[in-house]
Amino acid sequence: MNRDTSRDLYDRALGVLPGGVNSSVRAAPQPYPTFVRKGDAGRVVDADGNKYVDWVMGLGPLLLGHDVPESVQSAIQRRASEGPMYGMPTEVEVEHAEFIARHVPSVEMVRFVNSGTEATVSAVRLARGYTGRDKIVVMESGYHGAQESTLVEGGGEGATPSSPGIPESFAEHTLTVPFNDEEAASEVFAEHGDDIAAVLVEPILANKGIVEPEAGYHETLRDLTEDHGALLVFDEVITGFRVGGLSCAQGEYGITPDLTTFGKVIGGGFPIGAIGGRTEIMEEFTPSGDVFQAGTFSGHPVTMAAGLETLTYAAENDVYEHVNSLGERLRDGLRDVVAERAPAYSVVGTDSLFKVVFTRDGEAPRNGADVGRANVQRWNRVFRPEMREAGIMLSQNQFESQFVSASHTETDVEETIEAYRDAL
Numbered sequence: 078m079n080r081d082t083s084r085d086l087y088d089r090a091l092g093v094l095p096g097g098v099n100s101s102v103r104a105a106p107q108p109y110p111t112f113v114r115k116g117d118a119g120r121v122v123d124a125d126g127n128k129y130v131d132w133v134m135g136l137g138p139l140l141l142g143h144d145v146p147e148s149v150q151s152a153i154q155r156r157a158s159e160g161p162m163y164g165m166p167t168e169v170e171v172e173h174a175e176f177i178a179r180h181v182p183s184v185e186m187v188r189f190v191n192s193g194t195e196a197t198v199s200a201v202r203l204a205r206g207y208t209g210r211d212k213i214v215v216m217e218s219g220y221h222g223a224q225e226s227t228l229v230e231g232g233g234e235g236a237t238p239s240s241p242g243i244p245e246s247f248a249e250h251t252l253t254v255p256f257n258d259e260e261a262a263s264e265v266f267a268e269h270g271d272d273i274a275a276v277l278v279e280p281i282l283a284n285k286g287i288v289e290p291e292a293g294y295h296e297t298l299r300d301l302t303e304d305h306g307a308l309l310v311f312d313e314v315i316t317g318f319r320v321g322g323l324s325c326a327q328g329e330y331g332i333t334p335d336l337t338t339f340g341k342v343i344g345g346g347f348p349i350g351a352i353g354g355r356t357e358i359m360e361e362f363t364p365s366g367d368v369f370q371a372g373t374f375s376g377h378p379v380t381m382a383a384g385l386e387t388l389t390y391a392a393e394n395d396v397y398e399h400v401n402s403l404g405e406r407l408r409d410g411l412r413d414v415v416a417e418r419a420p421a422y423s424v425v426g427t428d429s430l431f432k433v434v435f436t437r438d439g440e441a442p443r444n445g446a447d448v449g450r451a452n453v454q455r456w457n458r459v460f461r462p463e464m465r466e467a468g469i470m471l472s473q474n475q476f477e478s479q480f481v482s483a484s485h486t487e488t489d490v491e492e493t494i495e496a497y498r499d500a501l
């Protein structure tokens with residue numbers, strides 16, 4: 078496979094972009110990442126003209142894949158041709174917020190922002206402002222974007238910033254607990270209950286392998302937060318409008334969080350984030366309340382049109398049936414392959430999320446630390462490059478989720494299962 082153009086582009090990129098990329102994970106593949114020329118249904122074509130089945134799908138946003146339906150394309154083009162944005166409100170923002178509020182029971186009001194990171198930053202500020210408390214509880218190995226309060230490592234009260242450039246004082250207000258550990262959650266509330274503004278949790282850990290909640294776990298978080306006057310914030314940036322269809326993961330699990338952060342799918346491939354929740358809490362945001370929140374590009378009309386038309390298309394067509402059933406076939410097929418070729422590994426995921434985690438003992442991971450013990454070296458150095466050579470583009474590291482889109486076909490699934498069989 079000739080990849081000279083990708084190599085040359087990366088060589089140039091290293092001169093002008095730190096690490097040659099604009100988001101770190103893109104540079105994970107060694108020795109250089111694949112540069113994309115264009116998408117084609119469930120596949121991508123790279124800068125050298127090679128074609129791959131694409132399970133990266135923008136790292137989550139592309140529910141419909143690269144084969145964008147006519148209605149979505151024309152909405153985007155119409156908006157873009159009418160002047161891209163105004164700094165004044167537009168009808169499409171109201172319509173998009175109404176769509177979300179109609180389908181997600183916990184959401185009465187929405188504030189749109191421009192990324193998942195911005196959504197979690199604003200949600201944490203809102204929770205702190207609303208409760209008058211400083212501490213937040215997050216999961217070890219949970220991911221909430223590139224925000225100061227949640228980029229922490231280490232357990233419990235010993236959490237420290239996981240990146241230079243973040244003052245220790247940010248981590249002082251962040252308490253970490255392992256996912257799926259009800260006892261640890263109870264303990265943290267027993268000790269700090271009066272100071273905790275919120276628990277911020279991905280309903281499914283989807284940035285460190287894919288770890289599903291055990292029965293009762295989110296109910297425990299719901300009870301603890303309610304009992305102690307803290308907010309439960311579901312970070313549905315990945316799971317929103319992907320897991321559990323239009324009612325999101327919270328609908329699937331029957332949990333009503335106080336606040337929800339969204340991103341990825343709701344922008345139809347354009348930059349977006351959103352915070353949603355009850356009116357009483359949401360109206361604490363400026364200008365109705367005092368918790369400052371603002372953004373030049375927030376509610377961008379092109380993004381709003383792309384997101385709303387994408388969700389409308391999904392609601393009116395059998396998108397979730399399609400992606401979930403292909404996801405099921407992939408996971409079933411991969412389970413057979415793993416049983417035969419690598420019984421220590423674990424096939425994880427639900428709905429349109431899937432991954433094979435290179436666990437060492439055949440035990441499905443219960444939390445981020447379990448995923449962290451996987452055979453990352455084999456995945457990075459041997460397995461992923463072989464899959465790429467076979468025309469299958471997997472996410473850039475062992476931990477990121479992989480995504481089925483409406484553009485994928487049974488052929489994509491069969492080819493992928495066969496490639497796993499050969500490469501494992």
Ligand SMILES: *Cc1c(COP(=O)(O)O)cnc(C)c1O
Pocket residue numbers: 191192193194195197220221222223279283284312313314315340341349350
């Ligand atoms: C992707 C992601 C974010 C960050 O979103 P960005 O748009 O990359 O800033 C936050 N939380 C979760 C759960 C995510 O998957």
